[in-house]
Structures are given as structure tokens and as C-alpha cells.
Amino acid sequence: MNNKKLVANTYYKMVTNHRESQLFFAALKLDIFSYLDNEISIEEIADQSTYDIRNLKLILNALASIHLIEKHENKFVNTEEGKFYLSKSSKYYIGDAILFRNEMMSLDNIENRVRFGPDKAITQHNQGQKVYNFTKLAKVSIPEIYLWRIEPLINLMNTIYQDSEPNKILDLGGGSGAMGIELCKAFPNSKGVIFEEPKVSLVAEDLISKNNLSTRVSVQKGDFIKDDIGSGYDIIIASGIIDFAKDHLQDFVKKLYDALNKNGIIYLITHGFSEDYLEPSETILGWLSSHLDGLNLLLPDKVIQDAMTDSGFRLYKQDKSGNHSIKVYQK
Numbered sequence: 001m002n003n004k005k006l007v008a009n010t011y012y013k014m015v016t017n018h019r020e021s022q023l024f025f026a027a028l029k030l031d032i033f034s035y036l037d038n039e040i041s042i043e044e045i046a047d048q049s050t051y052d053i054r055n056l057k058l059i060l061n062a063l064a065s066i067h068l069i070e071k072h073e074n075k076f077v078n079t080e081e082g083k084f085y086l087s088k089s090s091k092y093y094i095g096d097a098i099l100f101r102n103e104m105m106s107l108d109n110i111e112n113r114v115r116f117g118p119d120k121a122i123t124q125h126n127q128g129q130k131v132y133n134f135t136k137l138a139k140v141s142i143p144e145i146y147l148w149r150i151e152p153l154i155n156l157m158n159t160i161y162q163d164s165e166p167n168k169i170l171d172l173g174g175g176s177g178a179m180g181i182e183l184c185k186a187f188p189n190s191k192g193v194i195f196e197e198p199k200v201s202l203v204a205e206d207l208i209s210k211n212n213l214s215t216r217v218s219v220q221k222g223d224f225i226k227d228d229i230g231s232g233y234d235i236i237i238a239s240g241i242i243d244f245a246k247d248h249l250q251d252f253v254k255k256l257y258d259a260l261n262k263n264g265i266i267y268l269i270t271h272g273f274s275e276d277y278l279e280p281s282e283t284i285l286g287w288l289s290s291h292l293d294g295l296n297l298l299l300p301d302k303v304i305q306d307a308m309t310d311s312g313f314r315l316y317k318q319d320k321s322g323n324h325s326i327k328v329y330q331k
């Protein structure tokens with residue numbers, strides 16, 4: 001009975017967690033954290049924001065009650081983490097990324113999607129780019145990439161290229177191109193290509209010009225399934241893209257193989273799905289929305305590994321970064 005009661009408590013905890021998330025998202029939408037870099041009173045925030053002072057007080061107290069902000073006497077201030085991640089004055093502000101991801105993975109109306117099934121058009125085309133807003137994703141995920149993806153990439157490439165440099169690097173489906181751009185910066189004699197679909201490629205063009213790298217990094221626009229992706233590469237970064245080639249997996253992997261020089265390297269980031277699709281649970285839940293809508297994209301790691309080795313790649317190194325699995329294959 002005690003055990004049953006404990007389990008029941010976890011159900012109620014989920015209700016509280018949901019409420020906490022709603023409060024957090026509201027605070028992000030109201031940009032509350034950006035007012036709190038220094039201790040500030042409710043009156044001052046109300047003055048600057050024109051928000052209703054009574055309800056502002058309720059929201060701030062509630063945020064402090066769950067330790068998302070701190071209350072000192074009658075003033076409020078960000079926690080150290082809040083200042084770093086949630087205030088727009090920080091270059092590592094991830095509030096927009098969190099809000100966008102929450103919207104992109106929303107399970108609102110999940111019941112109807114179970115009652116009435118997926119959208120038949122989506123099931124038929126099975127193309128991620130028609131369901132996801134990849135342009136917005138490319139923009140909002142830039143700070144996330146700088147926080148968590150660049151360092152493992154560069155550290156690993158430095159262990160491979162100890163006495164030499166890669167000449168040509170491709171960031172395939174690179175989104176903003178941040179990974180390709182930073183890798184080119186780490187190897188100053190290299191040239192880079194960011195391959196993206198035309199709309200998303202504008203985000204990459206922008207980041208290249210902000211980094212003054214237009215002479216070394218170019219953008220190639222196209223569809224990586226149908227179009228030529230170029231050749232003569234020493235490194236291909238394939239981060240978060242292979243699922244989008246699911247219906248053409250073997251041809252796609254062969255295309256990567258052919259585009260590489262001898263001994264060339266693929267830096268592959270996947271979700272590390274188990275074959276029974278039970279792990280990792282956070283990512284299974286993250287993809288649930290688009291899959292209820294009709295997509296059918298997810299590839300277990302075993303299937304990806306088999307496709308890579310069947311095409312002639314050998315697994316060279318592997319690593320894990322948060323929820324992502326990193327595998328380096330060599331031709």
C-alpha cells in the first residue's frame with residue numbers, strides 16, 4: 001500500500017511540474033528574467049515593463065517560491081544560472097530556444113491525434129522540412145550550439161588532426177552553420193561549405209558574414225537527398241540530420257562516402273535511439289508530436305551503424321554529449 005501511495009504521489013508531482021513549466025514559459029514570454037540582472041523592486045519592474053503591478057507581484061513571488069529567481073527583502077534578482085541562460089543581456093541566452101522547442105514539441109491536442117490519426121499528407125511526403133520551421137530553429141539554436149556542441153567537436157578533431165589540418169570541411173544540413181564555421185576557425189587554412197535548403201541557408205550566410213569568414217566559408221543551397229553535395233571533403237559534419245534521409249538511407253550514406261577524400265571523416269551526431277524506441281525517453285517524447293502528426297523518421301542507432309559499415313565506413317571514435325550520441329567514422 002505504501003508503495004502504491006508513493007506512486008500516486010508521483011502522479012500529483014507531474015501536475016505540479018506541469019504548473020511550474022507553465023509559470024516558467026510565461027516568465028520567458030514576459031521576459032521577466034531580463035529585468036533581474038541587478039536587484040530590483042516590483043515597482044521599478046512595473047514602471048519599466050508597464051505590466052500590472054498586482055499580478056507582477058504574484059508572478060515574481062511564485063517564481064521565487066520555486067527558486068527560479070531570488071527574493072531579498074522586497075527586491076528580486078536572478079540566480080547565477082538565470083542571469084547566464086535566461087537574461088537577454090547574456091550571449092548565452094537560451095530563452096527563445098526553450099520556448100521554440102516547447103512549441104515545436106507540444107503535445108497539446110494529443111487526444112485528437114490519437115482518436116483521428118495522423119495527417120495523411122504528412123505521412124505521404126514524410127519530409128521533416130515541411131513540418132518543422134528549420135529557419136527559426138537554426139536561428140534560436142545558435143547559443144545552444146556554442147554552449148554544448150562546439151567544444152566536443154573541436155577537441156575531438158584536434159586529437160585526429162594533431163600534425164596536419166583538414167583542407168575542406170562540409171557542414172551538411174548545418175542550420176546556422178555554427179559548427180562548420182567554428183571548425184574552420186580552429187583550422188585556419190581550411191575552407192568550409194555549409195549545405196542547407198535555400199530558406200535556412202540565409203541564417204548561415206548571416207553567421208558567416210558576422211564572423212568575417214566569407215572568403216573561407218561558402219553556402220551551398222539545395223536538397224541533400226536529390227542534389228549534388230560536392231566532393232573532396234576531409235570532414236563532413238552530419239549533426240541531427242540523418243533521420244531526415246530515412247527513406248533514402250543507403251543512397252544517402254553512399255553519397256557521404258563518395259563526397260569524402262580517402263581517410264576522410266564523418267562527424268555524426270544522432271539521438272542514440274534503442275531499437276525498441278524506449279530510449280532515450282526525453283528524445284522519444286520530443287519527437288512524439290511530429291510523429292503523431294504523421295512523420296516517420298526516427299532511426300535506431302543500430303540501423304545507422306549498419307548502414308555506415310555496409311557502405312565501407314569504419315567506426316573510429318565514439319562519445320556522448322548530453323542526450324546526443326557522437327560517432328566518428330572514417331572512410
Ligand SMILES: C[S@@+](CC[C@H](N)C(=O)[O-])C[C@H]1O[C@@H](n2cnc3c(N)ncnc32)[C@H](O)[C@@H]1O
Pocket residue numbers: 128129134138141145172173174175176195196197200222223224225238239240241244
Ligand atoms: C535538426 S536540424 C540540425 C541543424 C544543425 N546541423 C544542428 O546540429 O543544429 C536539421 C537540419 O537539416 C536540414 N535539412 C533537412 N532535410 C534537408 C534536405 N533534404 N536538404 C537540405 N537540408 C535539409 C534542415 O533544414 C535543418 O537545418
